[in-house]
Each structure stands twice: as C-alpha cells, then as structure tokens.
Amino acid sequence: MNALYSLVLVFALVLLALFGVGSAHMVKLFGISLPMVAVAVFLVGFAYRMIKWAKSPVPFSIPTTGGQMKSLDFIHHNKFDNPVTPGQTFIRMVLEICCFRSLFRNTKVALKDGRVTYASSKWLWMFSLMFHYSFLLIVIRHMRLFFEPIPACIGWVEMLDGILQIGTPRMYMSDVLILVGVAFLLARRLWDAKLRYISLVTDYFPLLLIISIALSGIYMRFIAKVDIMAIKQLTMGLVTFHPVIPANVDVSFYVHIVLVCTLLIYFPFSKLMHAGGIFLSPTRNMPNNSRIKHHENPWNDPSIKPHSYEAYEDDFREPMIEAGLPVDKEA
Amino acid sequence: MADLPKADELFKSINYTPPSTGWMDTPADCSPGNWCYPAKAEKLEYLGFPNPRDWKPSDVDWKLPENWQDIVHQGFKERLGKYRSLKVFMDVCVRCGACADKCHFFIGSGDPKNMPVLRAELMRSVYRKDFTMAGKILSTLTGSRVMTEDVLKEWFIYFYQCTECRRCSLFCPYGIDTAEVTMMARELLHLCGVNINWILEPVSNCNRTGNHLGIQPHAFKDIVEFMVDDIEEITGKRLNVPINEKGHEVLFITPSGDVFADPGIYTFMGYLMLFDHIGLDYTLSTYASEGGNFGLFTSADMMKKLNGKMYAEAKRLGSKWILGGECGHMWRVINQYMDTMNGPANFLQVPKSPITGTVFHSATQTKMVHIAEFTADLMKHNKLTLDPSRNDHIRATFHDSCNPARAMGLLEEPRYIINNVVKNFFEMPEQTIREQTFCCAGGSGLNTDEIMEIRMRGGLPRGNALKSVQEEHDVNMMACICAIDRATLIPLSNYWAPGVDVCGVHELVGNALILDGEKERETDLRLNPLPGKEE
Numbered sequence: 001m002n003a004l005y006s007l008v009l010v011f012a013l014v015l016l017a018l019f020g021v022g023s024a025h026m027v028k029l030f031g032i033s034l035p036m037v038a039v040a041v042f043l044v045g046f047a048y049r050m051i052k053w054a055k056s057p058v059p060f061s062i063p064t065t066g067g068q069m070k071s072l073d074f075i076h077h078n079k080f081d082n083p084v085t086p087g088q089t090f091i092r093m094v095l096e097i098c099c100f101r102s103l104f105r106n107t108k109v110a111l112k113d114g115r116v117t118y119a120s121s122k123w124l125w126m127f128s129l130m131f132h133y134s135f136l137l138i139v140i141r142h143m144r145l146f147f148e149p150i151p152a153c154i155g156w157v158e159m160l161d162g163i164l165q166i167g168t169p170r171m172y173m174s175d176v177l178i179l180v181g182v183a184f185l186l187a188r189r190l191w192d193a194k195l196r197y198i199s200l201v202t203d204y205f206p207l208l209l210i211i212s213i214a215l216s217g218i219y220m221r222f223i224a225k226v227d228i229m230a231i232k233q234l235t236m237g238l239v240t241f242h243p244v245i246p247a248n249v250d251v252s253f254y255v256h257i258v259l260v261c262t263l264l265i266y267f268p269f270s271k272l273m274h275a276g277g278i279f280l281s282p283t284r285n286m287p288n289n290s291r292i293k294h295h296e297n298p299w300n301d302p303s304i305k306p307h308s309y310e311a312y313e314d315d316f317r318e319p320m321i322e323a324g325l326p327v328d329k330e331a
Numbered sequence: 332m333a334d335l336p337k338a339d340e341l342f343k344s345i346n347y348t349p350p351s352t353g354w355m356d357t358p359a360d361c362s363p364g365n366w367c368y369p370a371k372a373e374k375l376e377y378l379g380f381p382n383p384r385d386w387k388p389s390d391v392d393w394k395l396p397e398n399w400q401d402i403v404h405q406g407f408k409e410r411l412g413k414y415r416s417l418k419v420f421m422d423v424c425v426r427c428g429a430c431a432d433k434c435h436f437f438i439g440s441g442d443p444k445n446m447p448v449l450r451a452e453l454m455r456s457v458y459r460k461d462f463t464m465a466g467k468i469l470s471t472l473t474g475s476r477v478m479t480e481d482v483l484k485e486w487f488i489y490f491y492q493c494t495e496c497r498r499c500s501l502f503c504p505y506g507i508d509t510a511e512v513t514m515m516a517r518e519l520l521h522l523c524g525v526n527i528n529w530i531l532e533p534v535s536n537c538n539r540t541g542n543h544l545g546i547q548p549h550a551f552k553d554i555v556e557f558m559v560d561d562i563e564e565i566t567g568k569r570l571n572v573p574i575n576e577k578g579h580e581v582l583f584i585t586p587s588g589d590v591f592a593d594p595g596i597y598t599f600m601g602y603l604m605l606f607d608h609i610g611l612d613y614t615l616s617t618y619a620s621e622g623g624n625f626g627l628f629t630s631a632d633m634m635k636k637l638n639g640k641m642y643a644e645a646k647r648l649g650s651k652w653i654l655g656g657e658c659g660h661m662w663r664v665i666n667q668y669m670d671t672m673n674g675p676a677n678f679l680q681v682p683k684s685p686i687t688g689t690v691f692h693s694a695t696q697t698k699m700v701h702i703a704e705f706t707a708d709l710m711k712h713n714k715l716t717l718d719p720s721r722n723d724h725i726r727a728t729f730h731d732s733c734n735p736a737r738a739m740g741l742l743e744e745p746r747y748i749i750n751n752v753v754k755n756f757f758e759m760p761e762q763t764i765r766e767q768t769f770c771c772a773g774g775s776g777l778n779t780d781e782i783m784e785i786r787m788r789g790g791l792p793r794g795n796a797l798k799s800v801q802e803e804h805d806v807n808m809m810a811c812i813c814a815i816d817r818a819t820l821i822p823l824s825n826y827w828a829p830g831v832d833v834c835g836v837h838e839l840v841g842n843a844l845i846l847d848g849e850k851e852r853e854t855d856l857r858l859n860p861l862p863g864k865e866e
C-alpha cells in the first residue's frame with residue numbers, strides 16, 4: 001500500500017510536468033523558477049540540518065568498536081575498527097563512507113534443522129555500493145552542463161563511463177548500474193516480508209523518484225534524442241543567473257527537471273539526509289580513547305555526588321567495628 | 332518458570348513472517364510473562380524518582396501522572412538538545428533492515444518489534460509527530476503517530492526487551508546504536524514513573540550499601556572470610572585479604588555478583604589467589620563494593636552518582652590506581668563514561684604493574700585497569716607459576732561479553748589468559764564471537780525470572796553456538812568476563828546446551844596457579860576432584 005502511494009505520487013509529478021509544459025505552457029516556471037528554488041532549498045536545507053545536528057553536544061564518547069582495542073604491546077591492535085587516534089578514526093570513517101564497511105559485514109539468519117544459521121550476505125552492500133557510485137558518476141557527468149569550458153576531469157569520467165562503446169549514442173555504464181542497483185533495493189523492500197513490514201511511504205518514494213529520474217534521462221538520450229546544446233544554453237543561463245528558455249527543448253527535459261527538483265527539495269527533509277548524518281554519527285566518528293584522554297561533557301553536573309562514605313559509615317559504624325573493619329570515626 | 336516450553340518446542344514456535352496487521356495497529360502484549368515486575372514505590376521514593384505508586388503492567392490503568400504526555404514531550408525535547416546521538420539516530424535511519432536479524436531477541440522470538448529498526452521506530456514515530464514539520468502535517472505518509480497510552484505501554488514492553496548489547500550498531504551503515512535509543516526511552520519512561528524493580532532495587536542498594544545485593548559491610552567481610560576458608564581447604568594456605576584499609580597501592584573493585592553468587596565466587600577466589608601469588612599491595616572496599624553500575628539502566632545522572640564512589644573511595648583510601656574485575660557493563664561505564672562524568676582523577680597515578688613494571692598507557696586518564704589486561708601482562712612476563720593440567724577436566728569455550736567486546740574491544744586478553752591456563756580451548760562459530768558476540772539476554776537489568784521465556788528466546792543464538800561446540804568438541808565449560816553473564820548464562824545453557832557450566836576467566840587462573848607453600852591440590856576451586864585425583 002505504501003509502495004502504491006509512492007508510485008501514485010511519482011506519476012502525479014510526471015503528469016504535472018507533462019501538462020504544465022505541454023498544455024499550460026509554464027516553461028518558465030518549470031525551466032527557471034523551480035530549479036532555482038530547488039537548488040536553494042537543497043543547499044539551505046542541507047546546511048540547516050547539519051548545523052542543527054552539530055548544535056547538539058556529544059556528551060559521552062560512545063564508539064561501537066569492531067576489533068581489538070589498543071592495549072598491551074604484545075597484543076595486536078585493530079587500528080581501523082577500534083581507532084584511538086584522530087588519524088585512525090579518519091580512516092575508519094573513510095572506509096565507512098567510501099566502502100560501506102559495516103554493510104560489508106552483513107549476515108543473514110535462517111532457521112535450519114533445529115539450528116540458527118548465519119550466512120554471509122553481501123547483496124545489500126554490493127547493490128547499494130553500485131547504486132551510490134553510479135549516482136555519483138551521473139552527477140559528475142551532468143556537471144558538463146554547468147561549466148564552460150568543461151573541465152577535463154568531467155570528460156574523463158564521461159569517457160570511462162562510456163568505455164564499453166555500445167550503441168549510439170554511447171551507452172553509459174552508470175545508467176545501467178543505477179537502475180540495477182535501485183531496482184534491487186526496491187525489489188528487496190517489496191519481497192522481503194520483514195522489510196515490507198517496516199517500509200513507509202517515505203522509503204518507497206525516493207526509490208521510485210530516482211528510478212523515474214533515471215528513466216526520463218535515458219528516454220531523453222536514446223529515444224527523444226533531445227537537443228543537448230539547447231539544454232546547455234538553459235543550464236548555463238541558470239548558473240550565470242541570466243536565465244533563458246531556448247526553443248527546441250523537448251518536453252521530456254521538463255519532466256526530468258521536475259523530478260530532479262523534487263528530489264532536491266525533498267532531500268533535506270527526509271531520510272536522504274543520511275548522506276550528511278553519516279559524518280556525525282558518534283558511534284563511528286569518535287576514537288575509542290576515553291580511558292586515555294579526557295572527553296568533555298558540556299552539561300556534566302558537578303553537583304551530582306555519590307552517597308558519601310561518611311553517610312555510609314554513619315549507617316553501618318557499629319557492625320563495622322564489631323566485624324573489625326577499619327572506620328574513620330570511632331563511635 | 333513452570334510454563335516454559337521445552338527447548339525444541341520453543342524453537343519450532345519461532346516464525347519470521349510478520350503479522351498481517353501493520354505494526355502501528357498491533358498493540359503490545361501486556362500479559363504477565365511479557366514484562367518485569369514494576370519498581371516498588373519505596374525504592375522510587377528513596378531514590379527520588381517521580382511518581383512512586385503500586386501498579387501492574389497488566390492493568391488497564393497504569394496510574395500515570397495527569398500531564399504525562401507533556402512530561403514525555405518536554406523530556407524528549409531536552410534530550411534531543413543534550414545528545415547528538417539521539418538527534419542523528421532519530422533522523423538518518425533509512426530502514427535498510429541490515430540490523431533486522433542481528434538482535435538476539437528477534438532471532439529467538441520473530442516478533443518484528445524486536446528488530447532494532449522497528450524498536451527505534453516505536454520512538455521515531457513519536458519524534459516525527461512532535462518534532463518534524465512533515466510528521467506534523469502528513470502523519471500516515473511519514474509514519475508518525477501521536478503519543479498515546481498504548482504507545483507508552485509498547486515502549487515499556489519493548490525497551491525492556493532490549494539488553495543494550497549494541498550488536499545491531501555494529502552492522503548499521505550509520506552506526507545507529509539502539510542502546511542509545513533504549514537508554515533515552517527508558518529515561519523518558521522513568522519521568523512518568525514507569526520502570527522495573529530489578530533495576531531500581533539494585534540501584535537503591537548500590538547507593539546505600541555499596542553493592543546491588545545490599546550486602547552490608549560486616550556481611551561482606553564474612554563472605555570474604557568464607558572464601559578464604561575455602562581457599563585454605565583447597566590449597567592449605569590462608570590468605571590475608573585487606574578490606575577498607577588505607578594506604579595500599581591498588582584498590583580492587585569487582586561486581587558484587589562475584590562476591591555473592593555461585594559461580595562468581597570461584598572467580599573471586601581466583602582474584603584473591605592471584606593477588607596473593609604476586610604479592611600485590613591491594614585492598615577491597617565495602618563502600619565501593621559494586622563494579623556493575625545499574626544506574627546505566629536508569630539515567631545518566633544516576634550512572635554518574637553510582638560511578639562516583641570508585642574515585643571517591645580511591646581518594647579516601649589513598650590508593651595509587653584502581654584495578655577492576657570481570658564485569659560487562661561496569662567496563663562499558665568505565666571505558667565510555669567514567670572520566671567524562673567523574674574525572675579527571677588527578678589524585679591517582681597512571682597505573683603501573685608493580686610486578687612487571689608495565690605502564691598501562693591504555694588507562695592513562697581513567698587510572699583504572701581491567702584485570703584481564705593486568706593478568707595477561709603478568710603471564711607475558713612469566714610472573715605466574717602455573718599448572719594448566721589442573722584444568723584438564725575442563726574443555727572450555729569463551730563467551731565475549733557484549734560490553735567489553737563492543738564498547739572497548741577487549742578480545743585478545745581473555746583468550747591469551749585462557750590459552751595459558753587451559754589446554755582444551757575451542758572457539759564458538761565465527762559469527763557469534765568477538766565483536767559479533769551474542770548477548771546472554773539478561774543484560775541491562777533483565778536477568779529476572781518473571782520473563783524467563785523471553786530470556787530463553789533471546790538466549791537462543793548464544794545457546795545454539797554453545798551447543799555446536801558442545802557437540803563438536805565436548806565443551807563443558809563456558810568462560811566469560813562478566814558477572815551478569817555468570818548469573819544469566821547458567822539458566823541459558825541449562826536450557827539450550829545442558830551439561831555446559833559457566834565460569835569466570837580468573838576461576839581458571841585460580842585453578843592453575845601454584846601458590847607459594849601450598850599443599851598438593853586434590854580439588855579445583857569448586858571442590859570437584861582434579862583429574863587423576865578422583866577416589
């Protein structure tokens with residue numbers, strides 16, 4: 001049901017763009033105002049969320065460790081799963097953010113022959129890595145629309161991405177991989193009963209939105225064969241704040257841009273902010289060194305004192321003396 | 332206990348297919364057996380916790396304060412401002428489900444609300460409604476809901492079916508730590524006077540008598556004397572055990588479970604024999620006679636208050652540094668909270684082993700050393716005279732206690748010790764040890780009998796792994812470095828792997844140690860005949 005709601009939402013967005021541009025001729029709204037607003041909302045919203053998180057203190061040092069701590073000289077220290085220095089912690093974070101290290105550990109539980117079994121399960125790791133890196137490549141490739149002259153590195157990415165040289169125009173690997181990745185994530189959510197049970201509209205919606213963005217992009221490139229120079233004129237106009245609406249821009253472009261803008265606007269208010277939050281997770285971004293170095297809790301309350309020894313002795317002085325235990329104050 | 336199903340029946344009853352009703356429409360089961368007994372009013376009064384009263388979770392009316400919704404809302408708001416962890420963990424979950432089958436309570440029950448993701452969603456749904464714009468406007472679409480009495484009851488049931496073991500956190504791509512979420516939810520429940528006696532009574536005991544069992548100082552001394560008697564019977568040697576004495580180099584603090592309960596007492600005897608063997612200048616304390624910090628299961632303030640005794644006593648006694656015994660959450664508190672809350676303890680010195688000269692750089696700030704580090708160092712420097720053959724009747728495996736494993740990374744030291752004192756040592760399957768270790772299902776104050784079925788369900792993964800080494804290698808002893816483990820793993824192994832006993836690592840050390848001038852031993856510390864010494 002939640003998946004269906006999300007699908008309807010995405011269809012509504014596509015229809016909005018189709019009618020908006022095709023029948024209502026609101027090109028300026030969809031081609032200029034919306035992208036401007038979307039980028040602004042994305043940037044301000046992203047920064048706002050990050051600042052809001054960062055404003056809450058980290059009162060305690062609470063890393064979750066994944067290997068041997070640094071202790072005695074003859075015991076091998078697992079530096080990157082149980083870091084003690086900022087450098088080691090940095091590498092742990094790099095591994096987490098670039099390689100999805102924790103997901104790599106994933107196992108799957110099953111009940112077999114009266115036993116609980118654990119099998120390594122790297123599918124989620126593999127497909128999410130595939131999805132995220134394809135997404136990154138696609139974003140980098142799209143940067144050619146926003147630079148004049150186009151920086152060389154964007155050209156390299158594009159060349160590498162199309163290195164298989166299949167078809168004309170050349171097929172990009174990232175286009176295929178992102179669809180495979182997202183399709184897996186969606187299928188997994190729908191098929192795995194446990195996941196379906198926990199999935200909200202807000203879990204399906206971004207997946208379907210990204211699928212439709214990818215599909216509309218592919219449609220533009222291979223089927224509509226849109227006039228790329230006209231589009232670049234439009235995007236350059238946006239970046240230079242001299243917006244123009246060239247002729248010859250296919251309606252499919254507007255569908256694409258409405259979906260992308262929706263994603264940008266939706267991003268800061270949704271779970272997609274995991275992209276920023278991962279940097280701030282206290283269980284991962286802190287070294288496990290609170291026995292070695294002082295960690296400051298800004299709201300630590302020095303007035304909280306233990307039940308004092310004096311009160312304790314007052315309570316038990318007689319029996320203590322009788323038992324021959326030393327006391328500070330004789331009765 | 333009586334209606335606990337047989338192990339294989341319980342196993343067959345596990346079903347991972349979620350119910351047909353959505354989780355928000357499935358109320359929590361508040362029937363007896365599903366909850367721990369609520370805290371006695373007198374305990375709350377003594378500790379100053381709000382809303383002391385007599386109530387039962389199976390009643391419809393929980394006698395909540397009139398403005399309880401506001402209390403929860405304000406408490407939630409305050410904690411979002413105080414803890415970045417809570418704020419980030421409420422926001423960034425993508426519900427990828429990587430944690431879903433990592434929780435021992437889920438594996439053993441199949442109850443979807445025991446999936447860490449859904450356990451946290453119980454709280455997130457309220458967070459969204461109260462603190463996010465989208466949640467306020469589009470409630471069903473964003474999965475938000477109003478805090479009602481049913482929701483509060485659900486929190487009580489499920490946040491007391493989480494042992495804060497943090498296994499899910501290890502697998503989460505963002506490190507979302509359900510222990511943090513559970514701690515916050517419990518703090519909010521406390522604000523309304525909803526809590527359990529098995530936590531509050533130990534807290535109140537720890538505060539007044541120094542340990543969770545409420546052992547008074549003279550009784551503590553008696554118990555230690557009993558153990559000294561037993562050691563004399565076994566070794567022919569009478570040990571001197573200083574208690575509350577000033578001017579000793581080391582203050583030794585261990586969980587009181589080691590002093591009181593079988594089999595912890597054998598571990599305690601192991602400590603005493605070790606200290607005698609190396610001639611350590613130490614003292615015990617009756618005032619700080621509890622390492623385990625039950626305050627951790629109530630609130631940050633209470634945790635600080637109880638923990639404060641360790642430094643206070645070290646200062647009063649004029650010790651140079653503190654040595655800590657085998658305990659799980661005690662070490663979580665020492666490693667992650669102690670110095671932050673009650674430090675810096677500049678009146679102490681950086682711990683240095685008086686026997687080997689090793690400086691424990693890993694404890695530079697807290698000045699507190701784990702006994703496994705201490706003993707491993709002694710062994711490395713060949714300072715102990717050992718006869719491992721005295722443990723030949725033992726075929727051991729090692730249970731990594733969750734807290735030292737996932738909050739510290741204390742993995743190799745206990746193994747190093749065991750390998751020095753036991754010839755037959757076998758590891759349980761890879762996915763159930765070290766940082767992937769499974770909880771005893773009685774941690775965080777849940778080792779109480781009224782939820783025995785829940786505990787046995789949660790104990791399935793550990794029990795199963797144990798059974799596999801029992802069948803493969805004839806393992807008959809599971810060593811561990813946590814006092815709660817020593818209490819909770821016994822019913823667990825009786826249920827899932829009957830025939831396997833539980834011990835602390837230093838019990839095995841005590842068996843193997845050859846004390847100066849001791850007589851030839853006939854029995855181990857449990858007074859069982861040694862191999863070759865049977866009648």
